[in-house]
Amino acid sequence: MTAEFWNGTMAAAAAAKQARVQVNAAYPITPQTHTVEYLSRFVNDGELDARLCKVESEHSALSACAGAAAVGARAFTASCSQGLALMSEVMYFTSGMRFPVVMAVANRTLSVPVNIWADHQDTLVNRDAGWIQIYTQTVQEIYDLILLAFRIAEHEDVCLPALVAYDGFILSHASEPVHPLDQAAVDAFLPPPGSADRPLLDPARPLQFGEVLFPDWYPDFELKKHRALADSLGTIRKAFEEFEAASGRRYAPVDAFATDGAEMVIVGLGSMMKTARHTAEKLREDGVRVGTAALRVFRPFPAEDLLEAVGGCRTVLVLDRDIGYGTGGMVYPDVTRILYHEDHRPDVLNFIVGTGGKDITPATIERCVELARGGYRGRVEFWPDARGAEEGVPYTEEPAAP
Amino acid sequence: MKIKEVDREEYLSLGNLACAGCPETLGFRHVLKALGPNTIVINQTGCLAVVMQMAVPKVPHFHVLFENSAAVISGIDDALRVRGKREGVNLLVVAGDGGTADIGLSALSGAIERNQDFIYVCFDNESYMNTGGQRSGTTPFCARTSTTPVGKVIRGEDRVPSLRKDMLEIVAAHHIPYAASTSIAYPLDLIERVRKAAAVRGPSYIHCHSPCPTGWGIDTSEVVNAARTAVQAGVVILYEVEAGVRRRTKRVAKRKPIEEYLRFQARYRHVLDDPEALARIQKDVDERYEAITAALA
Missing domain, CATH: 3.40.50.970 (Thiamin diphosphate (ThDP)-binding fold, Pyr/PP domains)
Known part of the structure; x- marks a missing residue:
C-alpha cells in the first residue's frame, strides 16, 4: 500500500x-x-x-x-x-x-x-x-x-x-x-x-x-x-x-537508542521519547554520551529489556509525564524497583515534565541532562518546566547538594 | 393464561442463598419459566446476584457490575447481531430497584433509547436490601430503612414531595415498545407480561413489585399476601404500556384502605398510630391511582 x-x-x-x-x-x-x-x-x-x-x-x-x-x-x-x-x-x-x-x-x-x-x-x-x-x-x-x-x-x-x-x-x-x-x-x-x-x-x-x-x-x-x-x-x-x-517494521518492548556505553540513559513513555532521542543525537555530537530507552510496553513491565538498556550507565533519567501526588513520578518506582537488586546501581533521577500538555522541547531535555550532570544523587525530583517558589528556579525544592 | 400452560421445567436448581420467603427468587423462577432455555441472563449486582452464587441456573448467567447491565447486554445484542446469532435468543437483565432507578438509570435509559433488543426485569423491594436495607429512589414515604431510621426528629423516609420514583413512567417516556408493571403475587400475570416482552423487537421493561420479608419486617408466610394487598390497595397498579397505549392488566373492584397493606410491615409500625402520616400516604396513593387510571385506555 x-x-x-x-x-x-x-x-x-x-x-x-x-x-x-x-x-x-x-x-x-x-x-x-x-x-x-x-x-x-x-x-x-x-x-x-x-x-x-x-x-x-x-x-x-x-x-x-x-x-x-x-x-x-x-x-x-x-x-x-x-x-x-x-x-x-x-x-x-x-x-x-x-x-x-x-x-x-x-x-x-x-x-x-x-x-x-x-x-x-x-x-x-x-x-x-x-x-x-x-x-x-x-x-x-x-x-x-x-x-x-x-x-x-x-x-x-x-x-x-x-x-x-x-x-x-x-x-x-x-x-x-x-x-x-x-x-x-x-x-x-x-x-x-x-x-x-x-x-x-x-x-x-x-x-x-x-x-x-x-x-x-x-x-x-x-x-x-x-x-x-x-x-x-x-x-x-x-x-x-x-x-x-x-x-518489515521491527518493534521491541523497550525502544533503545545508543544505550551501549552511554553515560546517561533517558527513560520514559510516549512521544516525548522521540524528542529525547533527537536531543540525544545532538548531544552525542557534542561528546555527551546520552542514550534513550522508551518503554513501549509498560504493562507487563519489560524488566529484562530495560536492564539491558540501562545496566551499564552511570545515571538514569526517568522522565515522568505524570505526577503521583505526594510521592513522585509514577514510572520512576518501576525503574528503581528493578535496579535496586542489581550489583551495579546507577543513580536514578526523576524529572516531572510536560504535565497538562506543556511542550517538551529539545531545550527541556537538554535542561534535564544538564541537571543530571550536576552530580545530584539519591531521591531527587526535578520539575524543570514548572515555576518554582521564585521565578526562574527550575525545580520546586532545592535538591540535595552535589 | 392458565396454570397448565406454565413450563414445568425448573431452570433454577433447588437450594440457594436466598432468605426464607424471598419473593425475588420466586419471581426470577417464574421469569425463567416464561422465557425457557434459550436465554442469556445478565444479573446486575443486588440480592439476586448473591442468591445465584450457588443456585446454578440451567441458562448462562453473568453477574456484572452494579450499574452496567443494560450496557453489557447492549454489547451482547450488537455482537450477536453482527455474528448472525441473534435470532431465537432471549437477552434478559434482572436487577433490583437500586441498580435500576438509581445507579444504573443512565445505562438503562441509553440502552432503551438505542432500541437495543432485550428484556429488563426490575424486582422492586424498595430499598438496597443486599447491603442491609438502605433507602433507594423507590423507597416509599415514611418507610423505615437503615438510612431512614425512625428517630426522635425525623421518622422514616421524609422526601418532599413524597412520591417515589415511578420507573414504569420513566421508561415509558422513552417511547419503549413494551413496558409493564407486575407483582410476585400474580405469577401468571408475571409470566404473561414477560412472554409479551419477549415477543417484542427492541427493548421491553417489566417492573415487578417484590416485598422483602427480611427488610420490611414481614412474616415469611405473609409475603405473597402483602404483595397482593399492595395491588388491592392500589399502592401497586398493574398495567402495561404498549406502543404508548396504557392498559390495565389487573382490575381492583374496590380498593382496600392503605392500613391493610401497611400493617403487614414492621417498617411502617411507627405510622399506624399517626393519623397525619396515614392520611398523607393514602392521599398520595389515591392521587397516583387516579392519575394512572385517567391515562389508561
Whole structure:
C-alpha cells in the first residue's frame, strides 16, 4: 500500500477497521473523538461490518465491549482522561473476566484545573487495572500497535484487554506519513474476528460468569491474573517478530537508542521519547554520551529489556509525564524497583515534565541532562518546566547538594 | 393464561442463598419459566446476584457490575447481531430497584433509547436490601430503612414531595415498545407480561413489585399476601404500556384502605398510630391511582 497522510485518531480508526472489529462502543471526548467519528463513517458507508453502540457514557462504552467479548466478538473502544477515569471500574472488571477488548487512548490529563492536553496521568492511574499498556511515539506506531494489540490480547495464552496510548494533540491531531498494511496482510496477521476459543455466554452450554470468590481462593486467582499479564511479554515478543515478517517494521518492548556505553540513559513513555532521542543525537555530537530507552510496553513491565538498556550507565533519567501526588513520578518506582537488586546501581533521577500538555522541547531535555550532570544523587525530583517558589528556579525544592 | 400452560421445567436448581420467603427468587423462577432455555441472563449486582452464587441456573448467567447491565447486554445484542446469532435468543437483565432507578438509570435509559433488543426485569423491594436495607429512589414515604431510621426528629423516609420514583413512567417516556408493571403475587400475570416482552423487537421493561420479608419486617408466610394487598390497595397498579397505549392488566373492584397493606410491615409500625402520616400516604396513593387510571385506555 502507498503511504497515507493520517493523524493519530485516523490511524487508530483505520487499524480497528482493518482488524474487522465487530462491536465499537465509544463516547466522545477530546482529543480522542475523531476515532469514533471515522469509525461511524466507515460503518455508515458500508466499509466496515460492525455495530456502533452509541452509548451514553464511557462506563457503558467499556461495559458494552465487555458484553460483546462475552459472546465472542472483537470489540474496540477509545477514550481518555475523564472518560478513562469513569471507565476505571469497568477496566478491572474487563481484565478480571479476561475479555480481550482493545482500547485506543489519546492521553490527556485529568481535571481540575480543566486541561485537555497531553500527559499520562489518565492511563497511569489505571496502570494496575490488569490491562496490557502500550505507549506509542509516532502515528505509524499507533496504527501498527493497535493491530498488534488485537493479536496479543486475543492470544489464547493471554486473554487480557490491551490499551494503546498515544499523546493527545501531539499525535492525535498531528498528521504524519503512515504505511498501512493491505487488507490481505492484516487478514493473514490477525485471526478471523470471533474465532477465539474461550468460554462464552451460550445457551447451548450454560456457564456462570462473574461470580464471587471467597478469601480462601482469592490469592490464587490474583496470582493467575498477575502471571497471565507478566507472562504475556513472551507472546508480545513473538507477535512483534511476526509483525516484522508481515510489515518489515521491527518493534521491541523497550525502544533503545545508543544505550551501549552511554553515560546517561533517558527513560520514559510516549512521544516525548522521540524528542529525547533527537536531543540525544545532538548531544552525542557534542561528546555527551546520552542514550534513550522508551518503554513501549509498560504493562507487563519489560524488566529484562530495560536492564539491558540501562545496566551499564552511570545515571538514569526517568522522565515522568505524570505526577503521583505526594510521592513522585509514577514510572520512576518501576525503574528503581528493578535496579535496586542489581550489583551495579546507577543513580536514578526523576524529572516531572510536560504535565497538562506543556511542550517538551529539545531545550527541556537538554535542561534535564544538564541537571543530571550536576552530580545530584539519591531521591531527587526535578520539575524543570514548572515555576518554582521564585521565578526562574527550575525545580520546586532545592535538591540535595552535589 | 392458565396454570397448565406454565413450563414445568425448573431452570433454577433447588437450594440457594436466598432468605426464607424471598419473593425475588420466586419471581426470577417464574421469569425463567416464561422465557425457557434459550436465554442469556445478565444479573446486575443486588440480592439476586448473591442468591445465584450457588443456585446454578440451567441458562448462562453473568453477574456484572452494579450499574452496567443494560450496557453489557447492549454489547451482547450488537455482537450477536453482527455474528448472525441473534435470532431465537432471549437477552434478559434482572436487577433490583437500586441498580435500576438509581445507579444504573443512565445505562438503562441509553440502552432503551438505542432500541437495543432485550428484556429488563426490575424486582422492586424498595430499598438496597443486599447491603442491609438502605433507602433507594423507590423507597416509599415514611418507610423505615437503615438510612431512614425512625428517630426522635425525623421518622422514616421524609422526601418532599413524597412520591417515589415511578420507573414504569420513566421508561415509558422513552417511547419503549413494551413496558409493564407486575407483582410476585400474580405469577401468571408475571409470566404473561414477560412472554409479551419477549415477543417484542427492541427493548421491553417489566417492573415487578417484590416485598422483602427480611427488610420490611414481614412474616415469611405473609409475603405473597402483602404483595397482593399492595395491588388491592392500589399502592401497586398493574398495567402495561404498549406502543404508548396504557392498559390495565389487573382490575381492583374496590380498593382496600392503605392500613391493610401497611400493617403487614414492621417498617411502617411507627405510622399506624399517626393519623397525619396515614392520611398523607393514602392521599398520595389515591392521587397516583387516579392519575394512572385517567391515562389508561
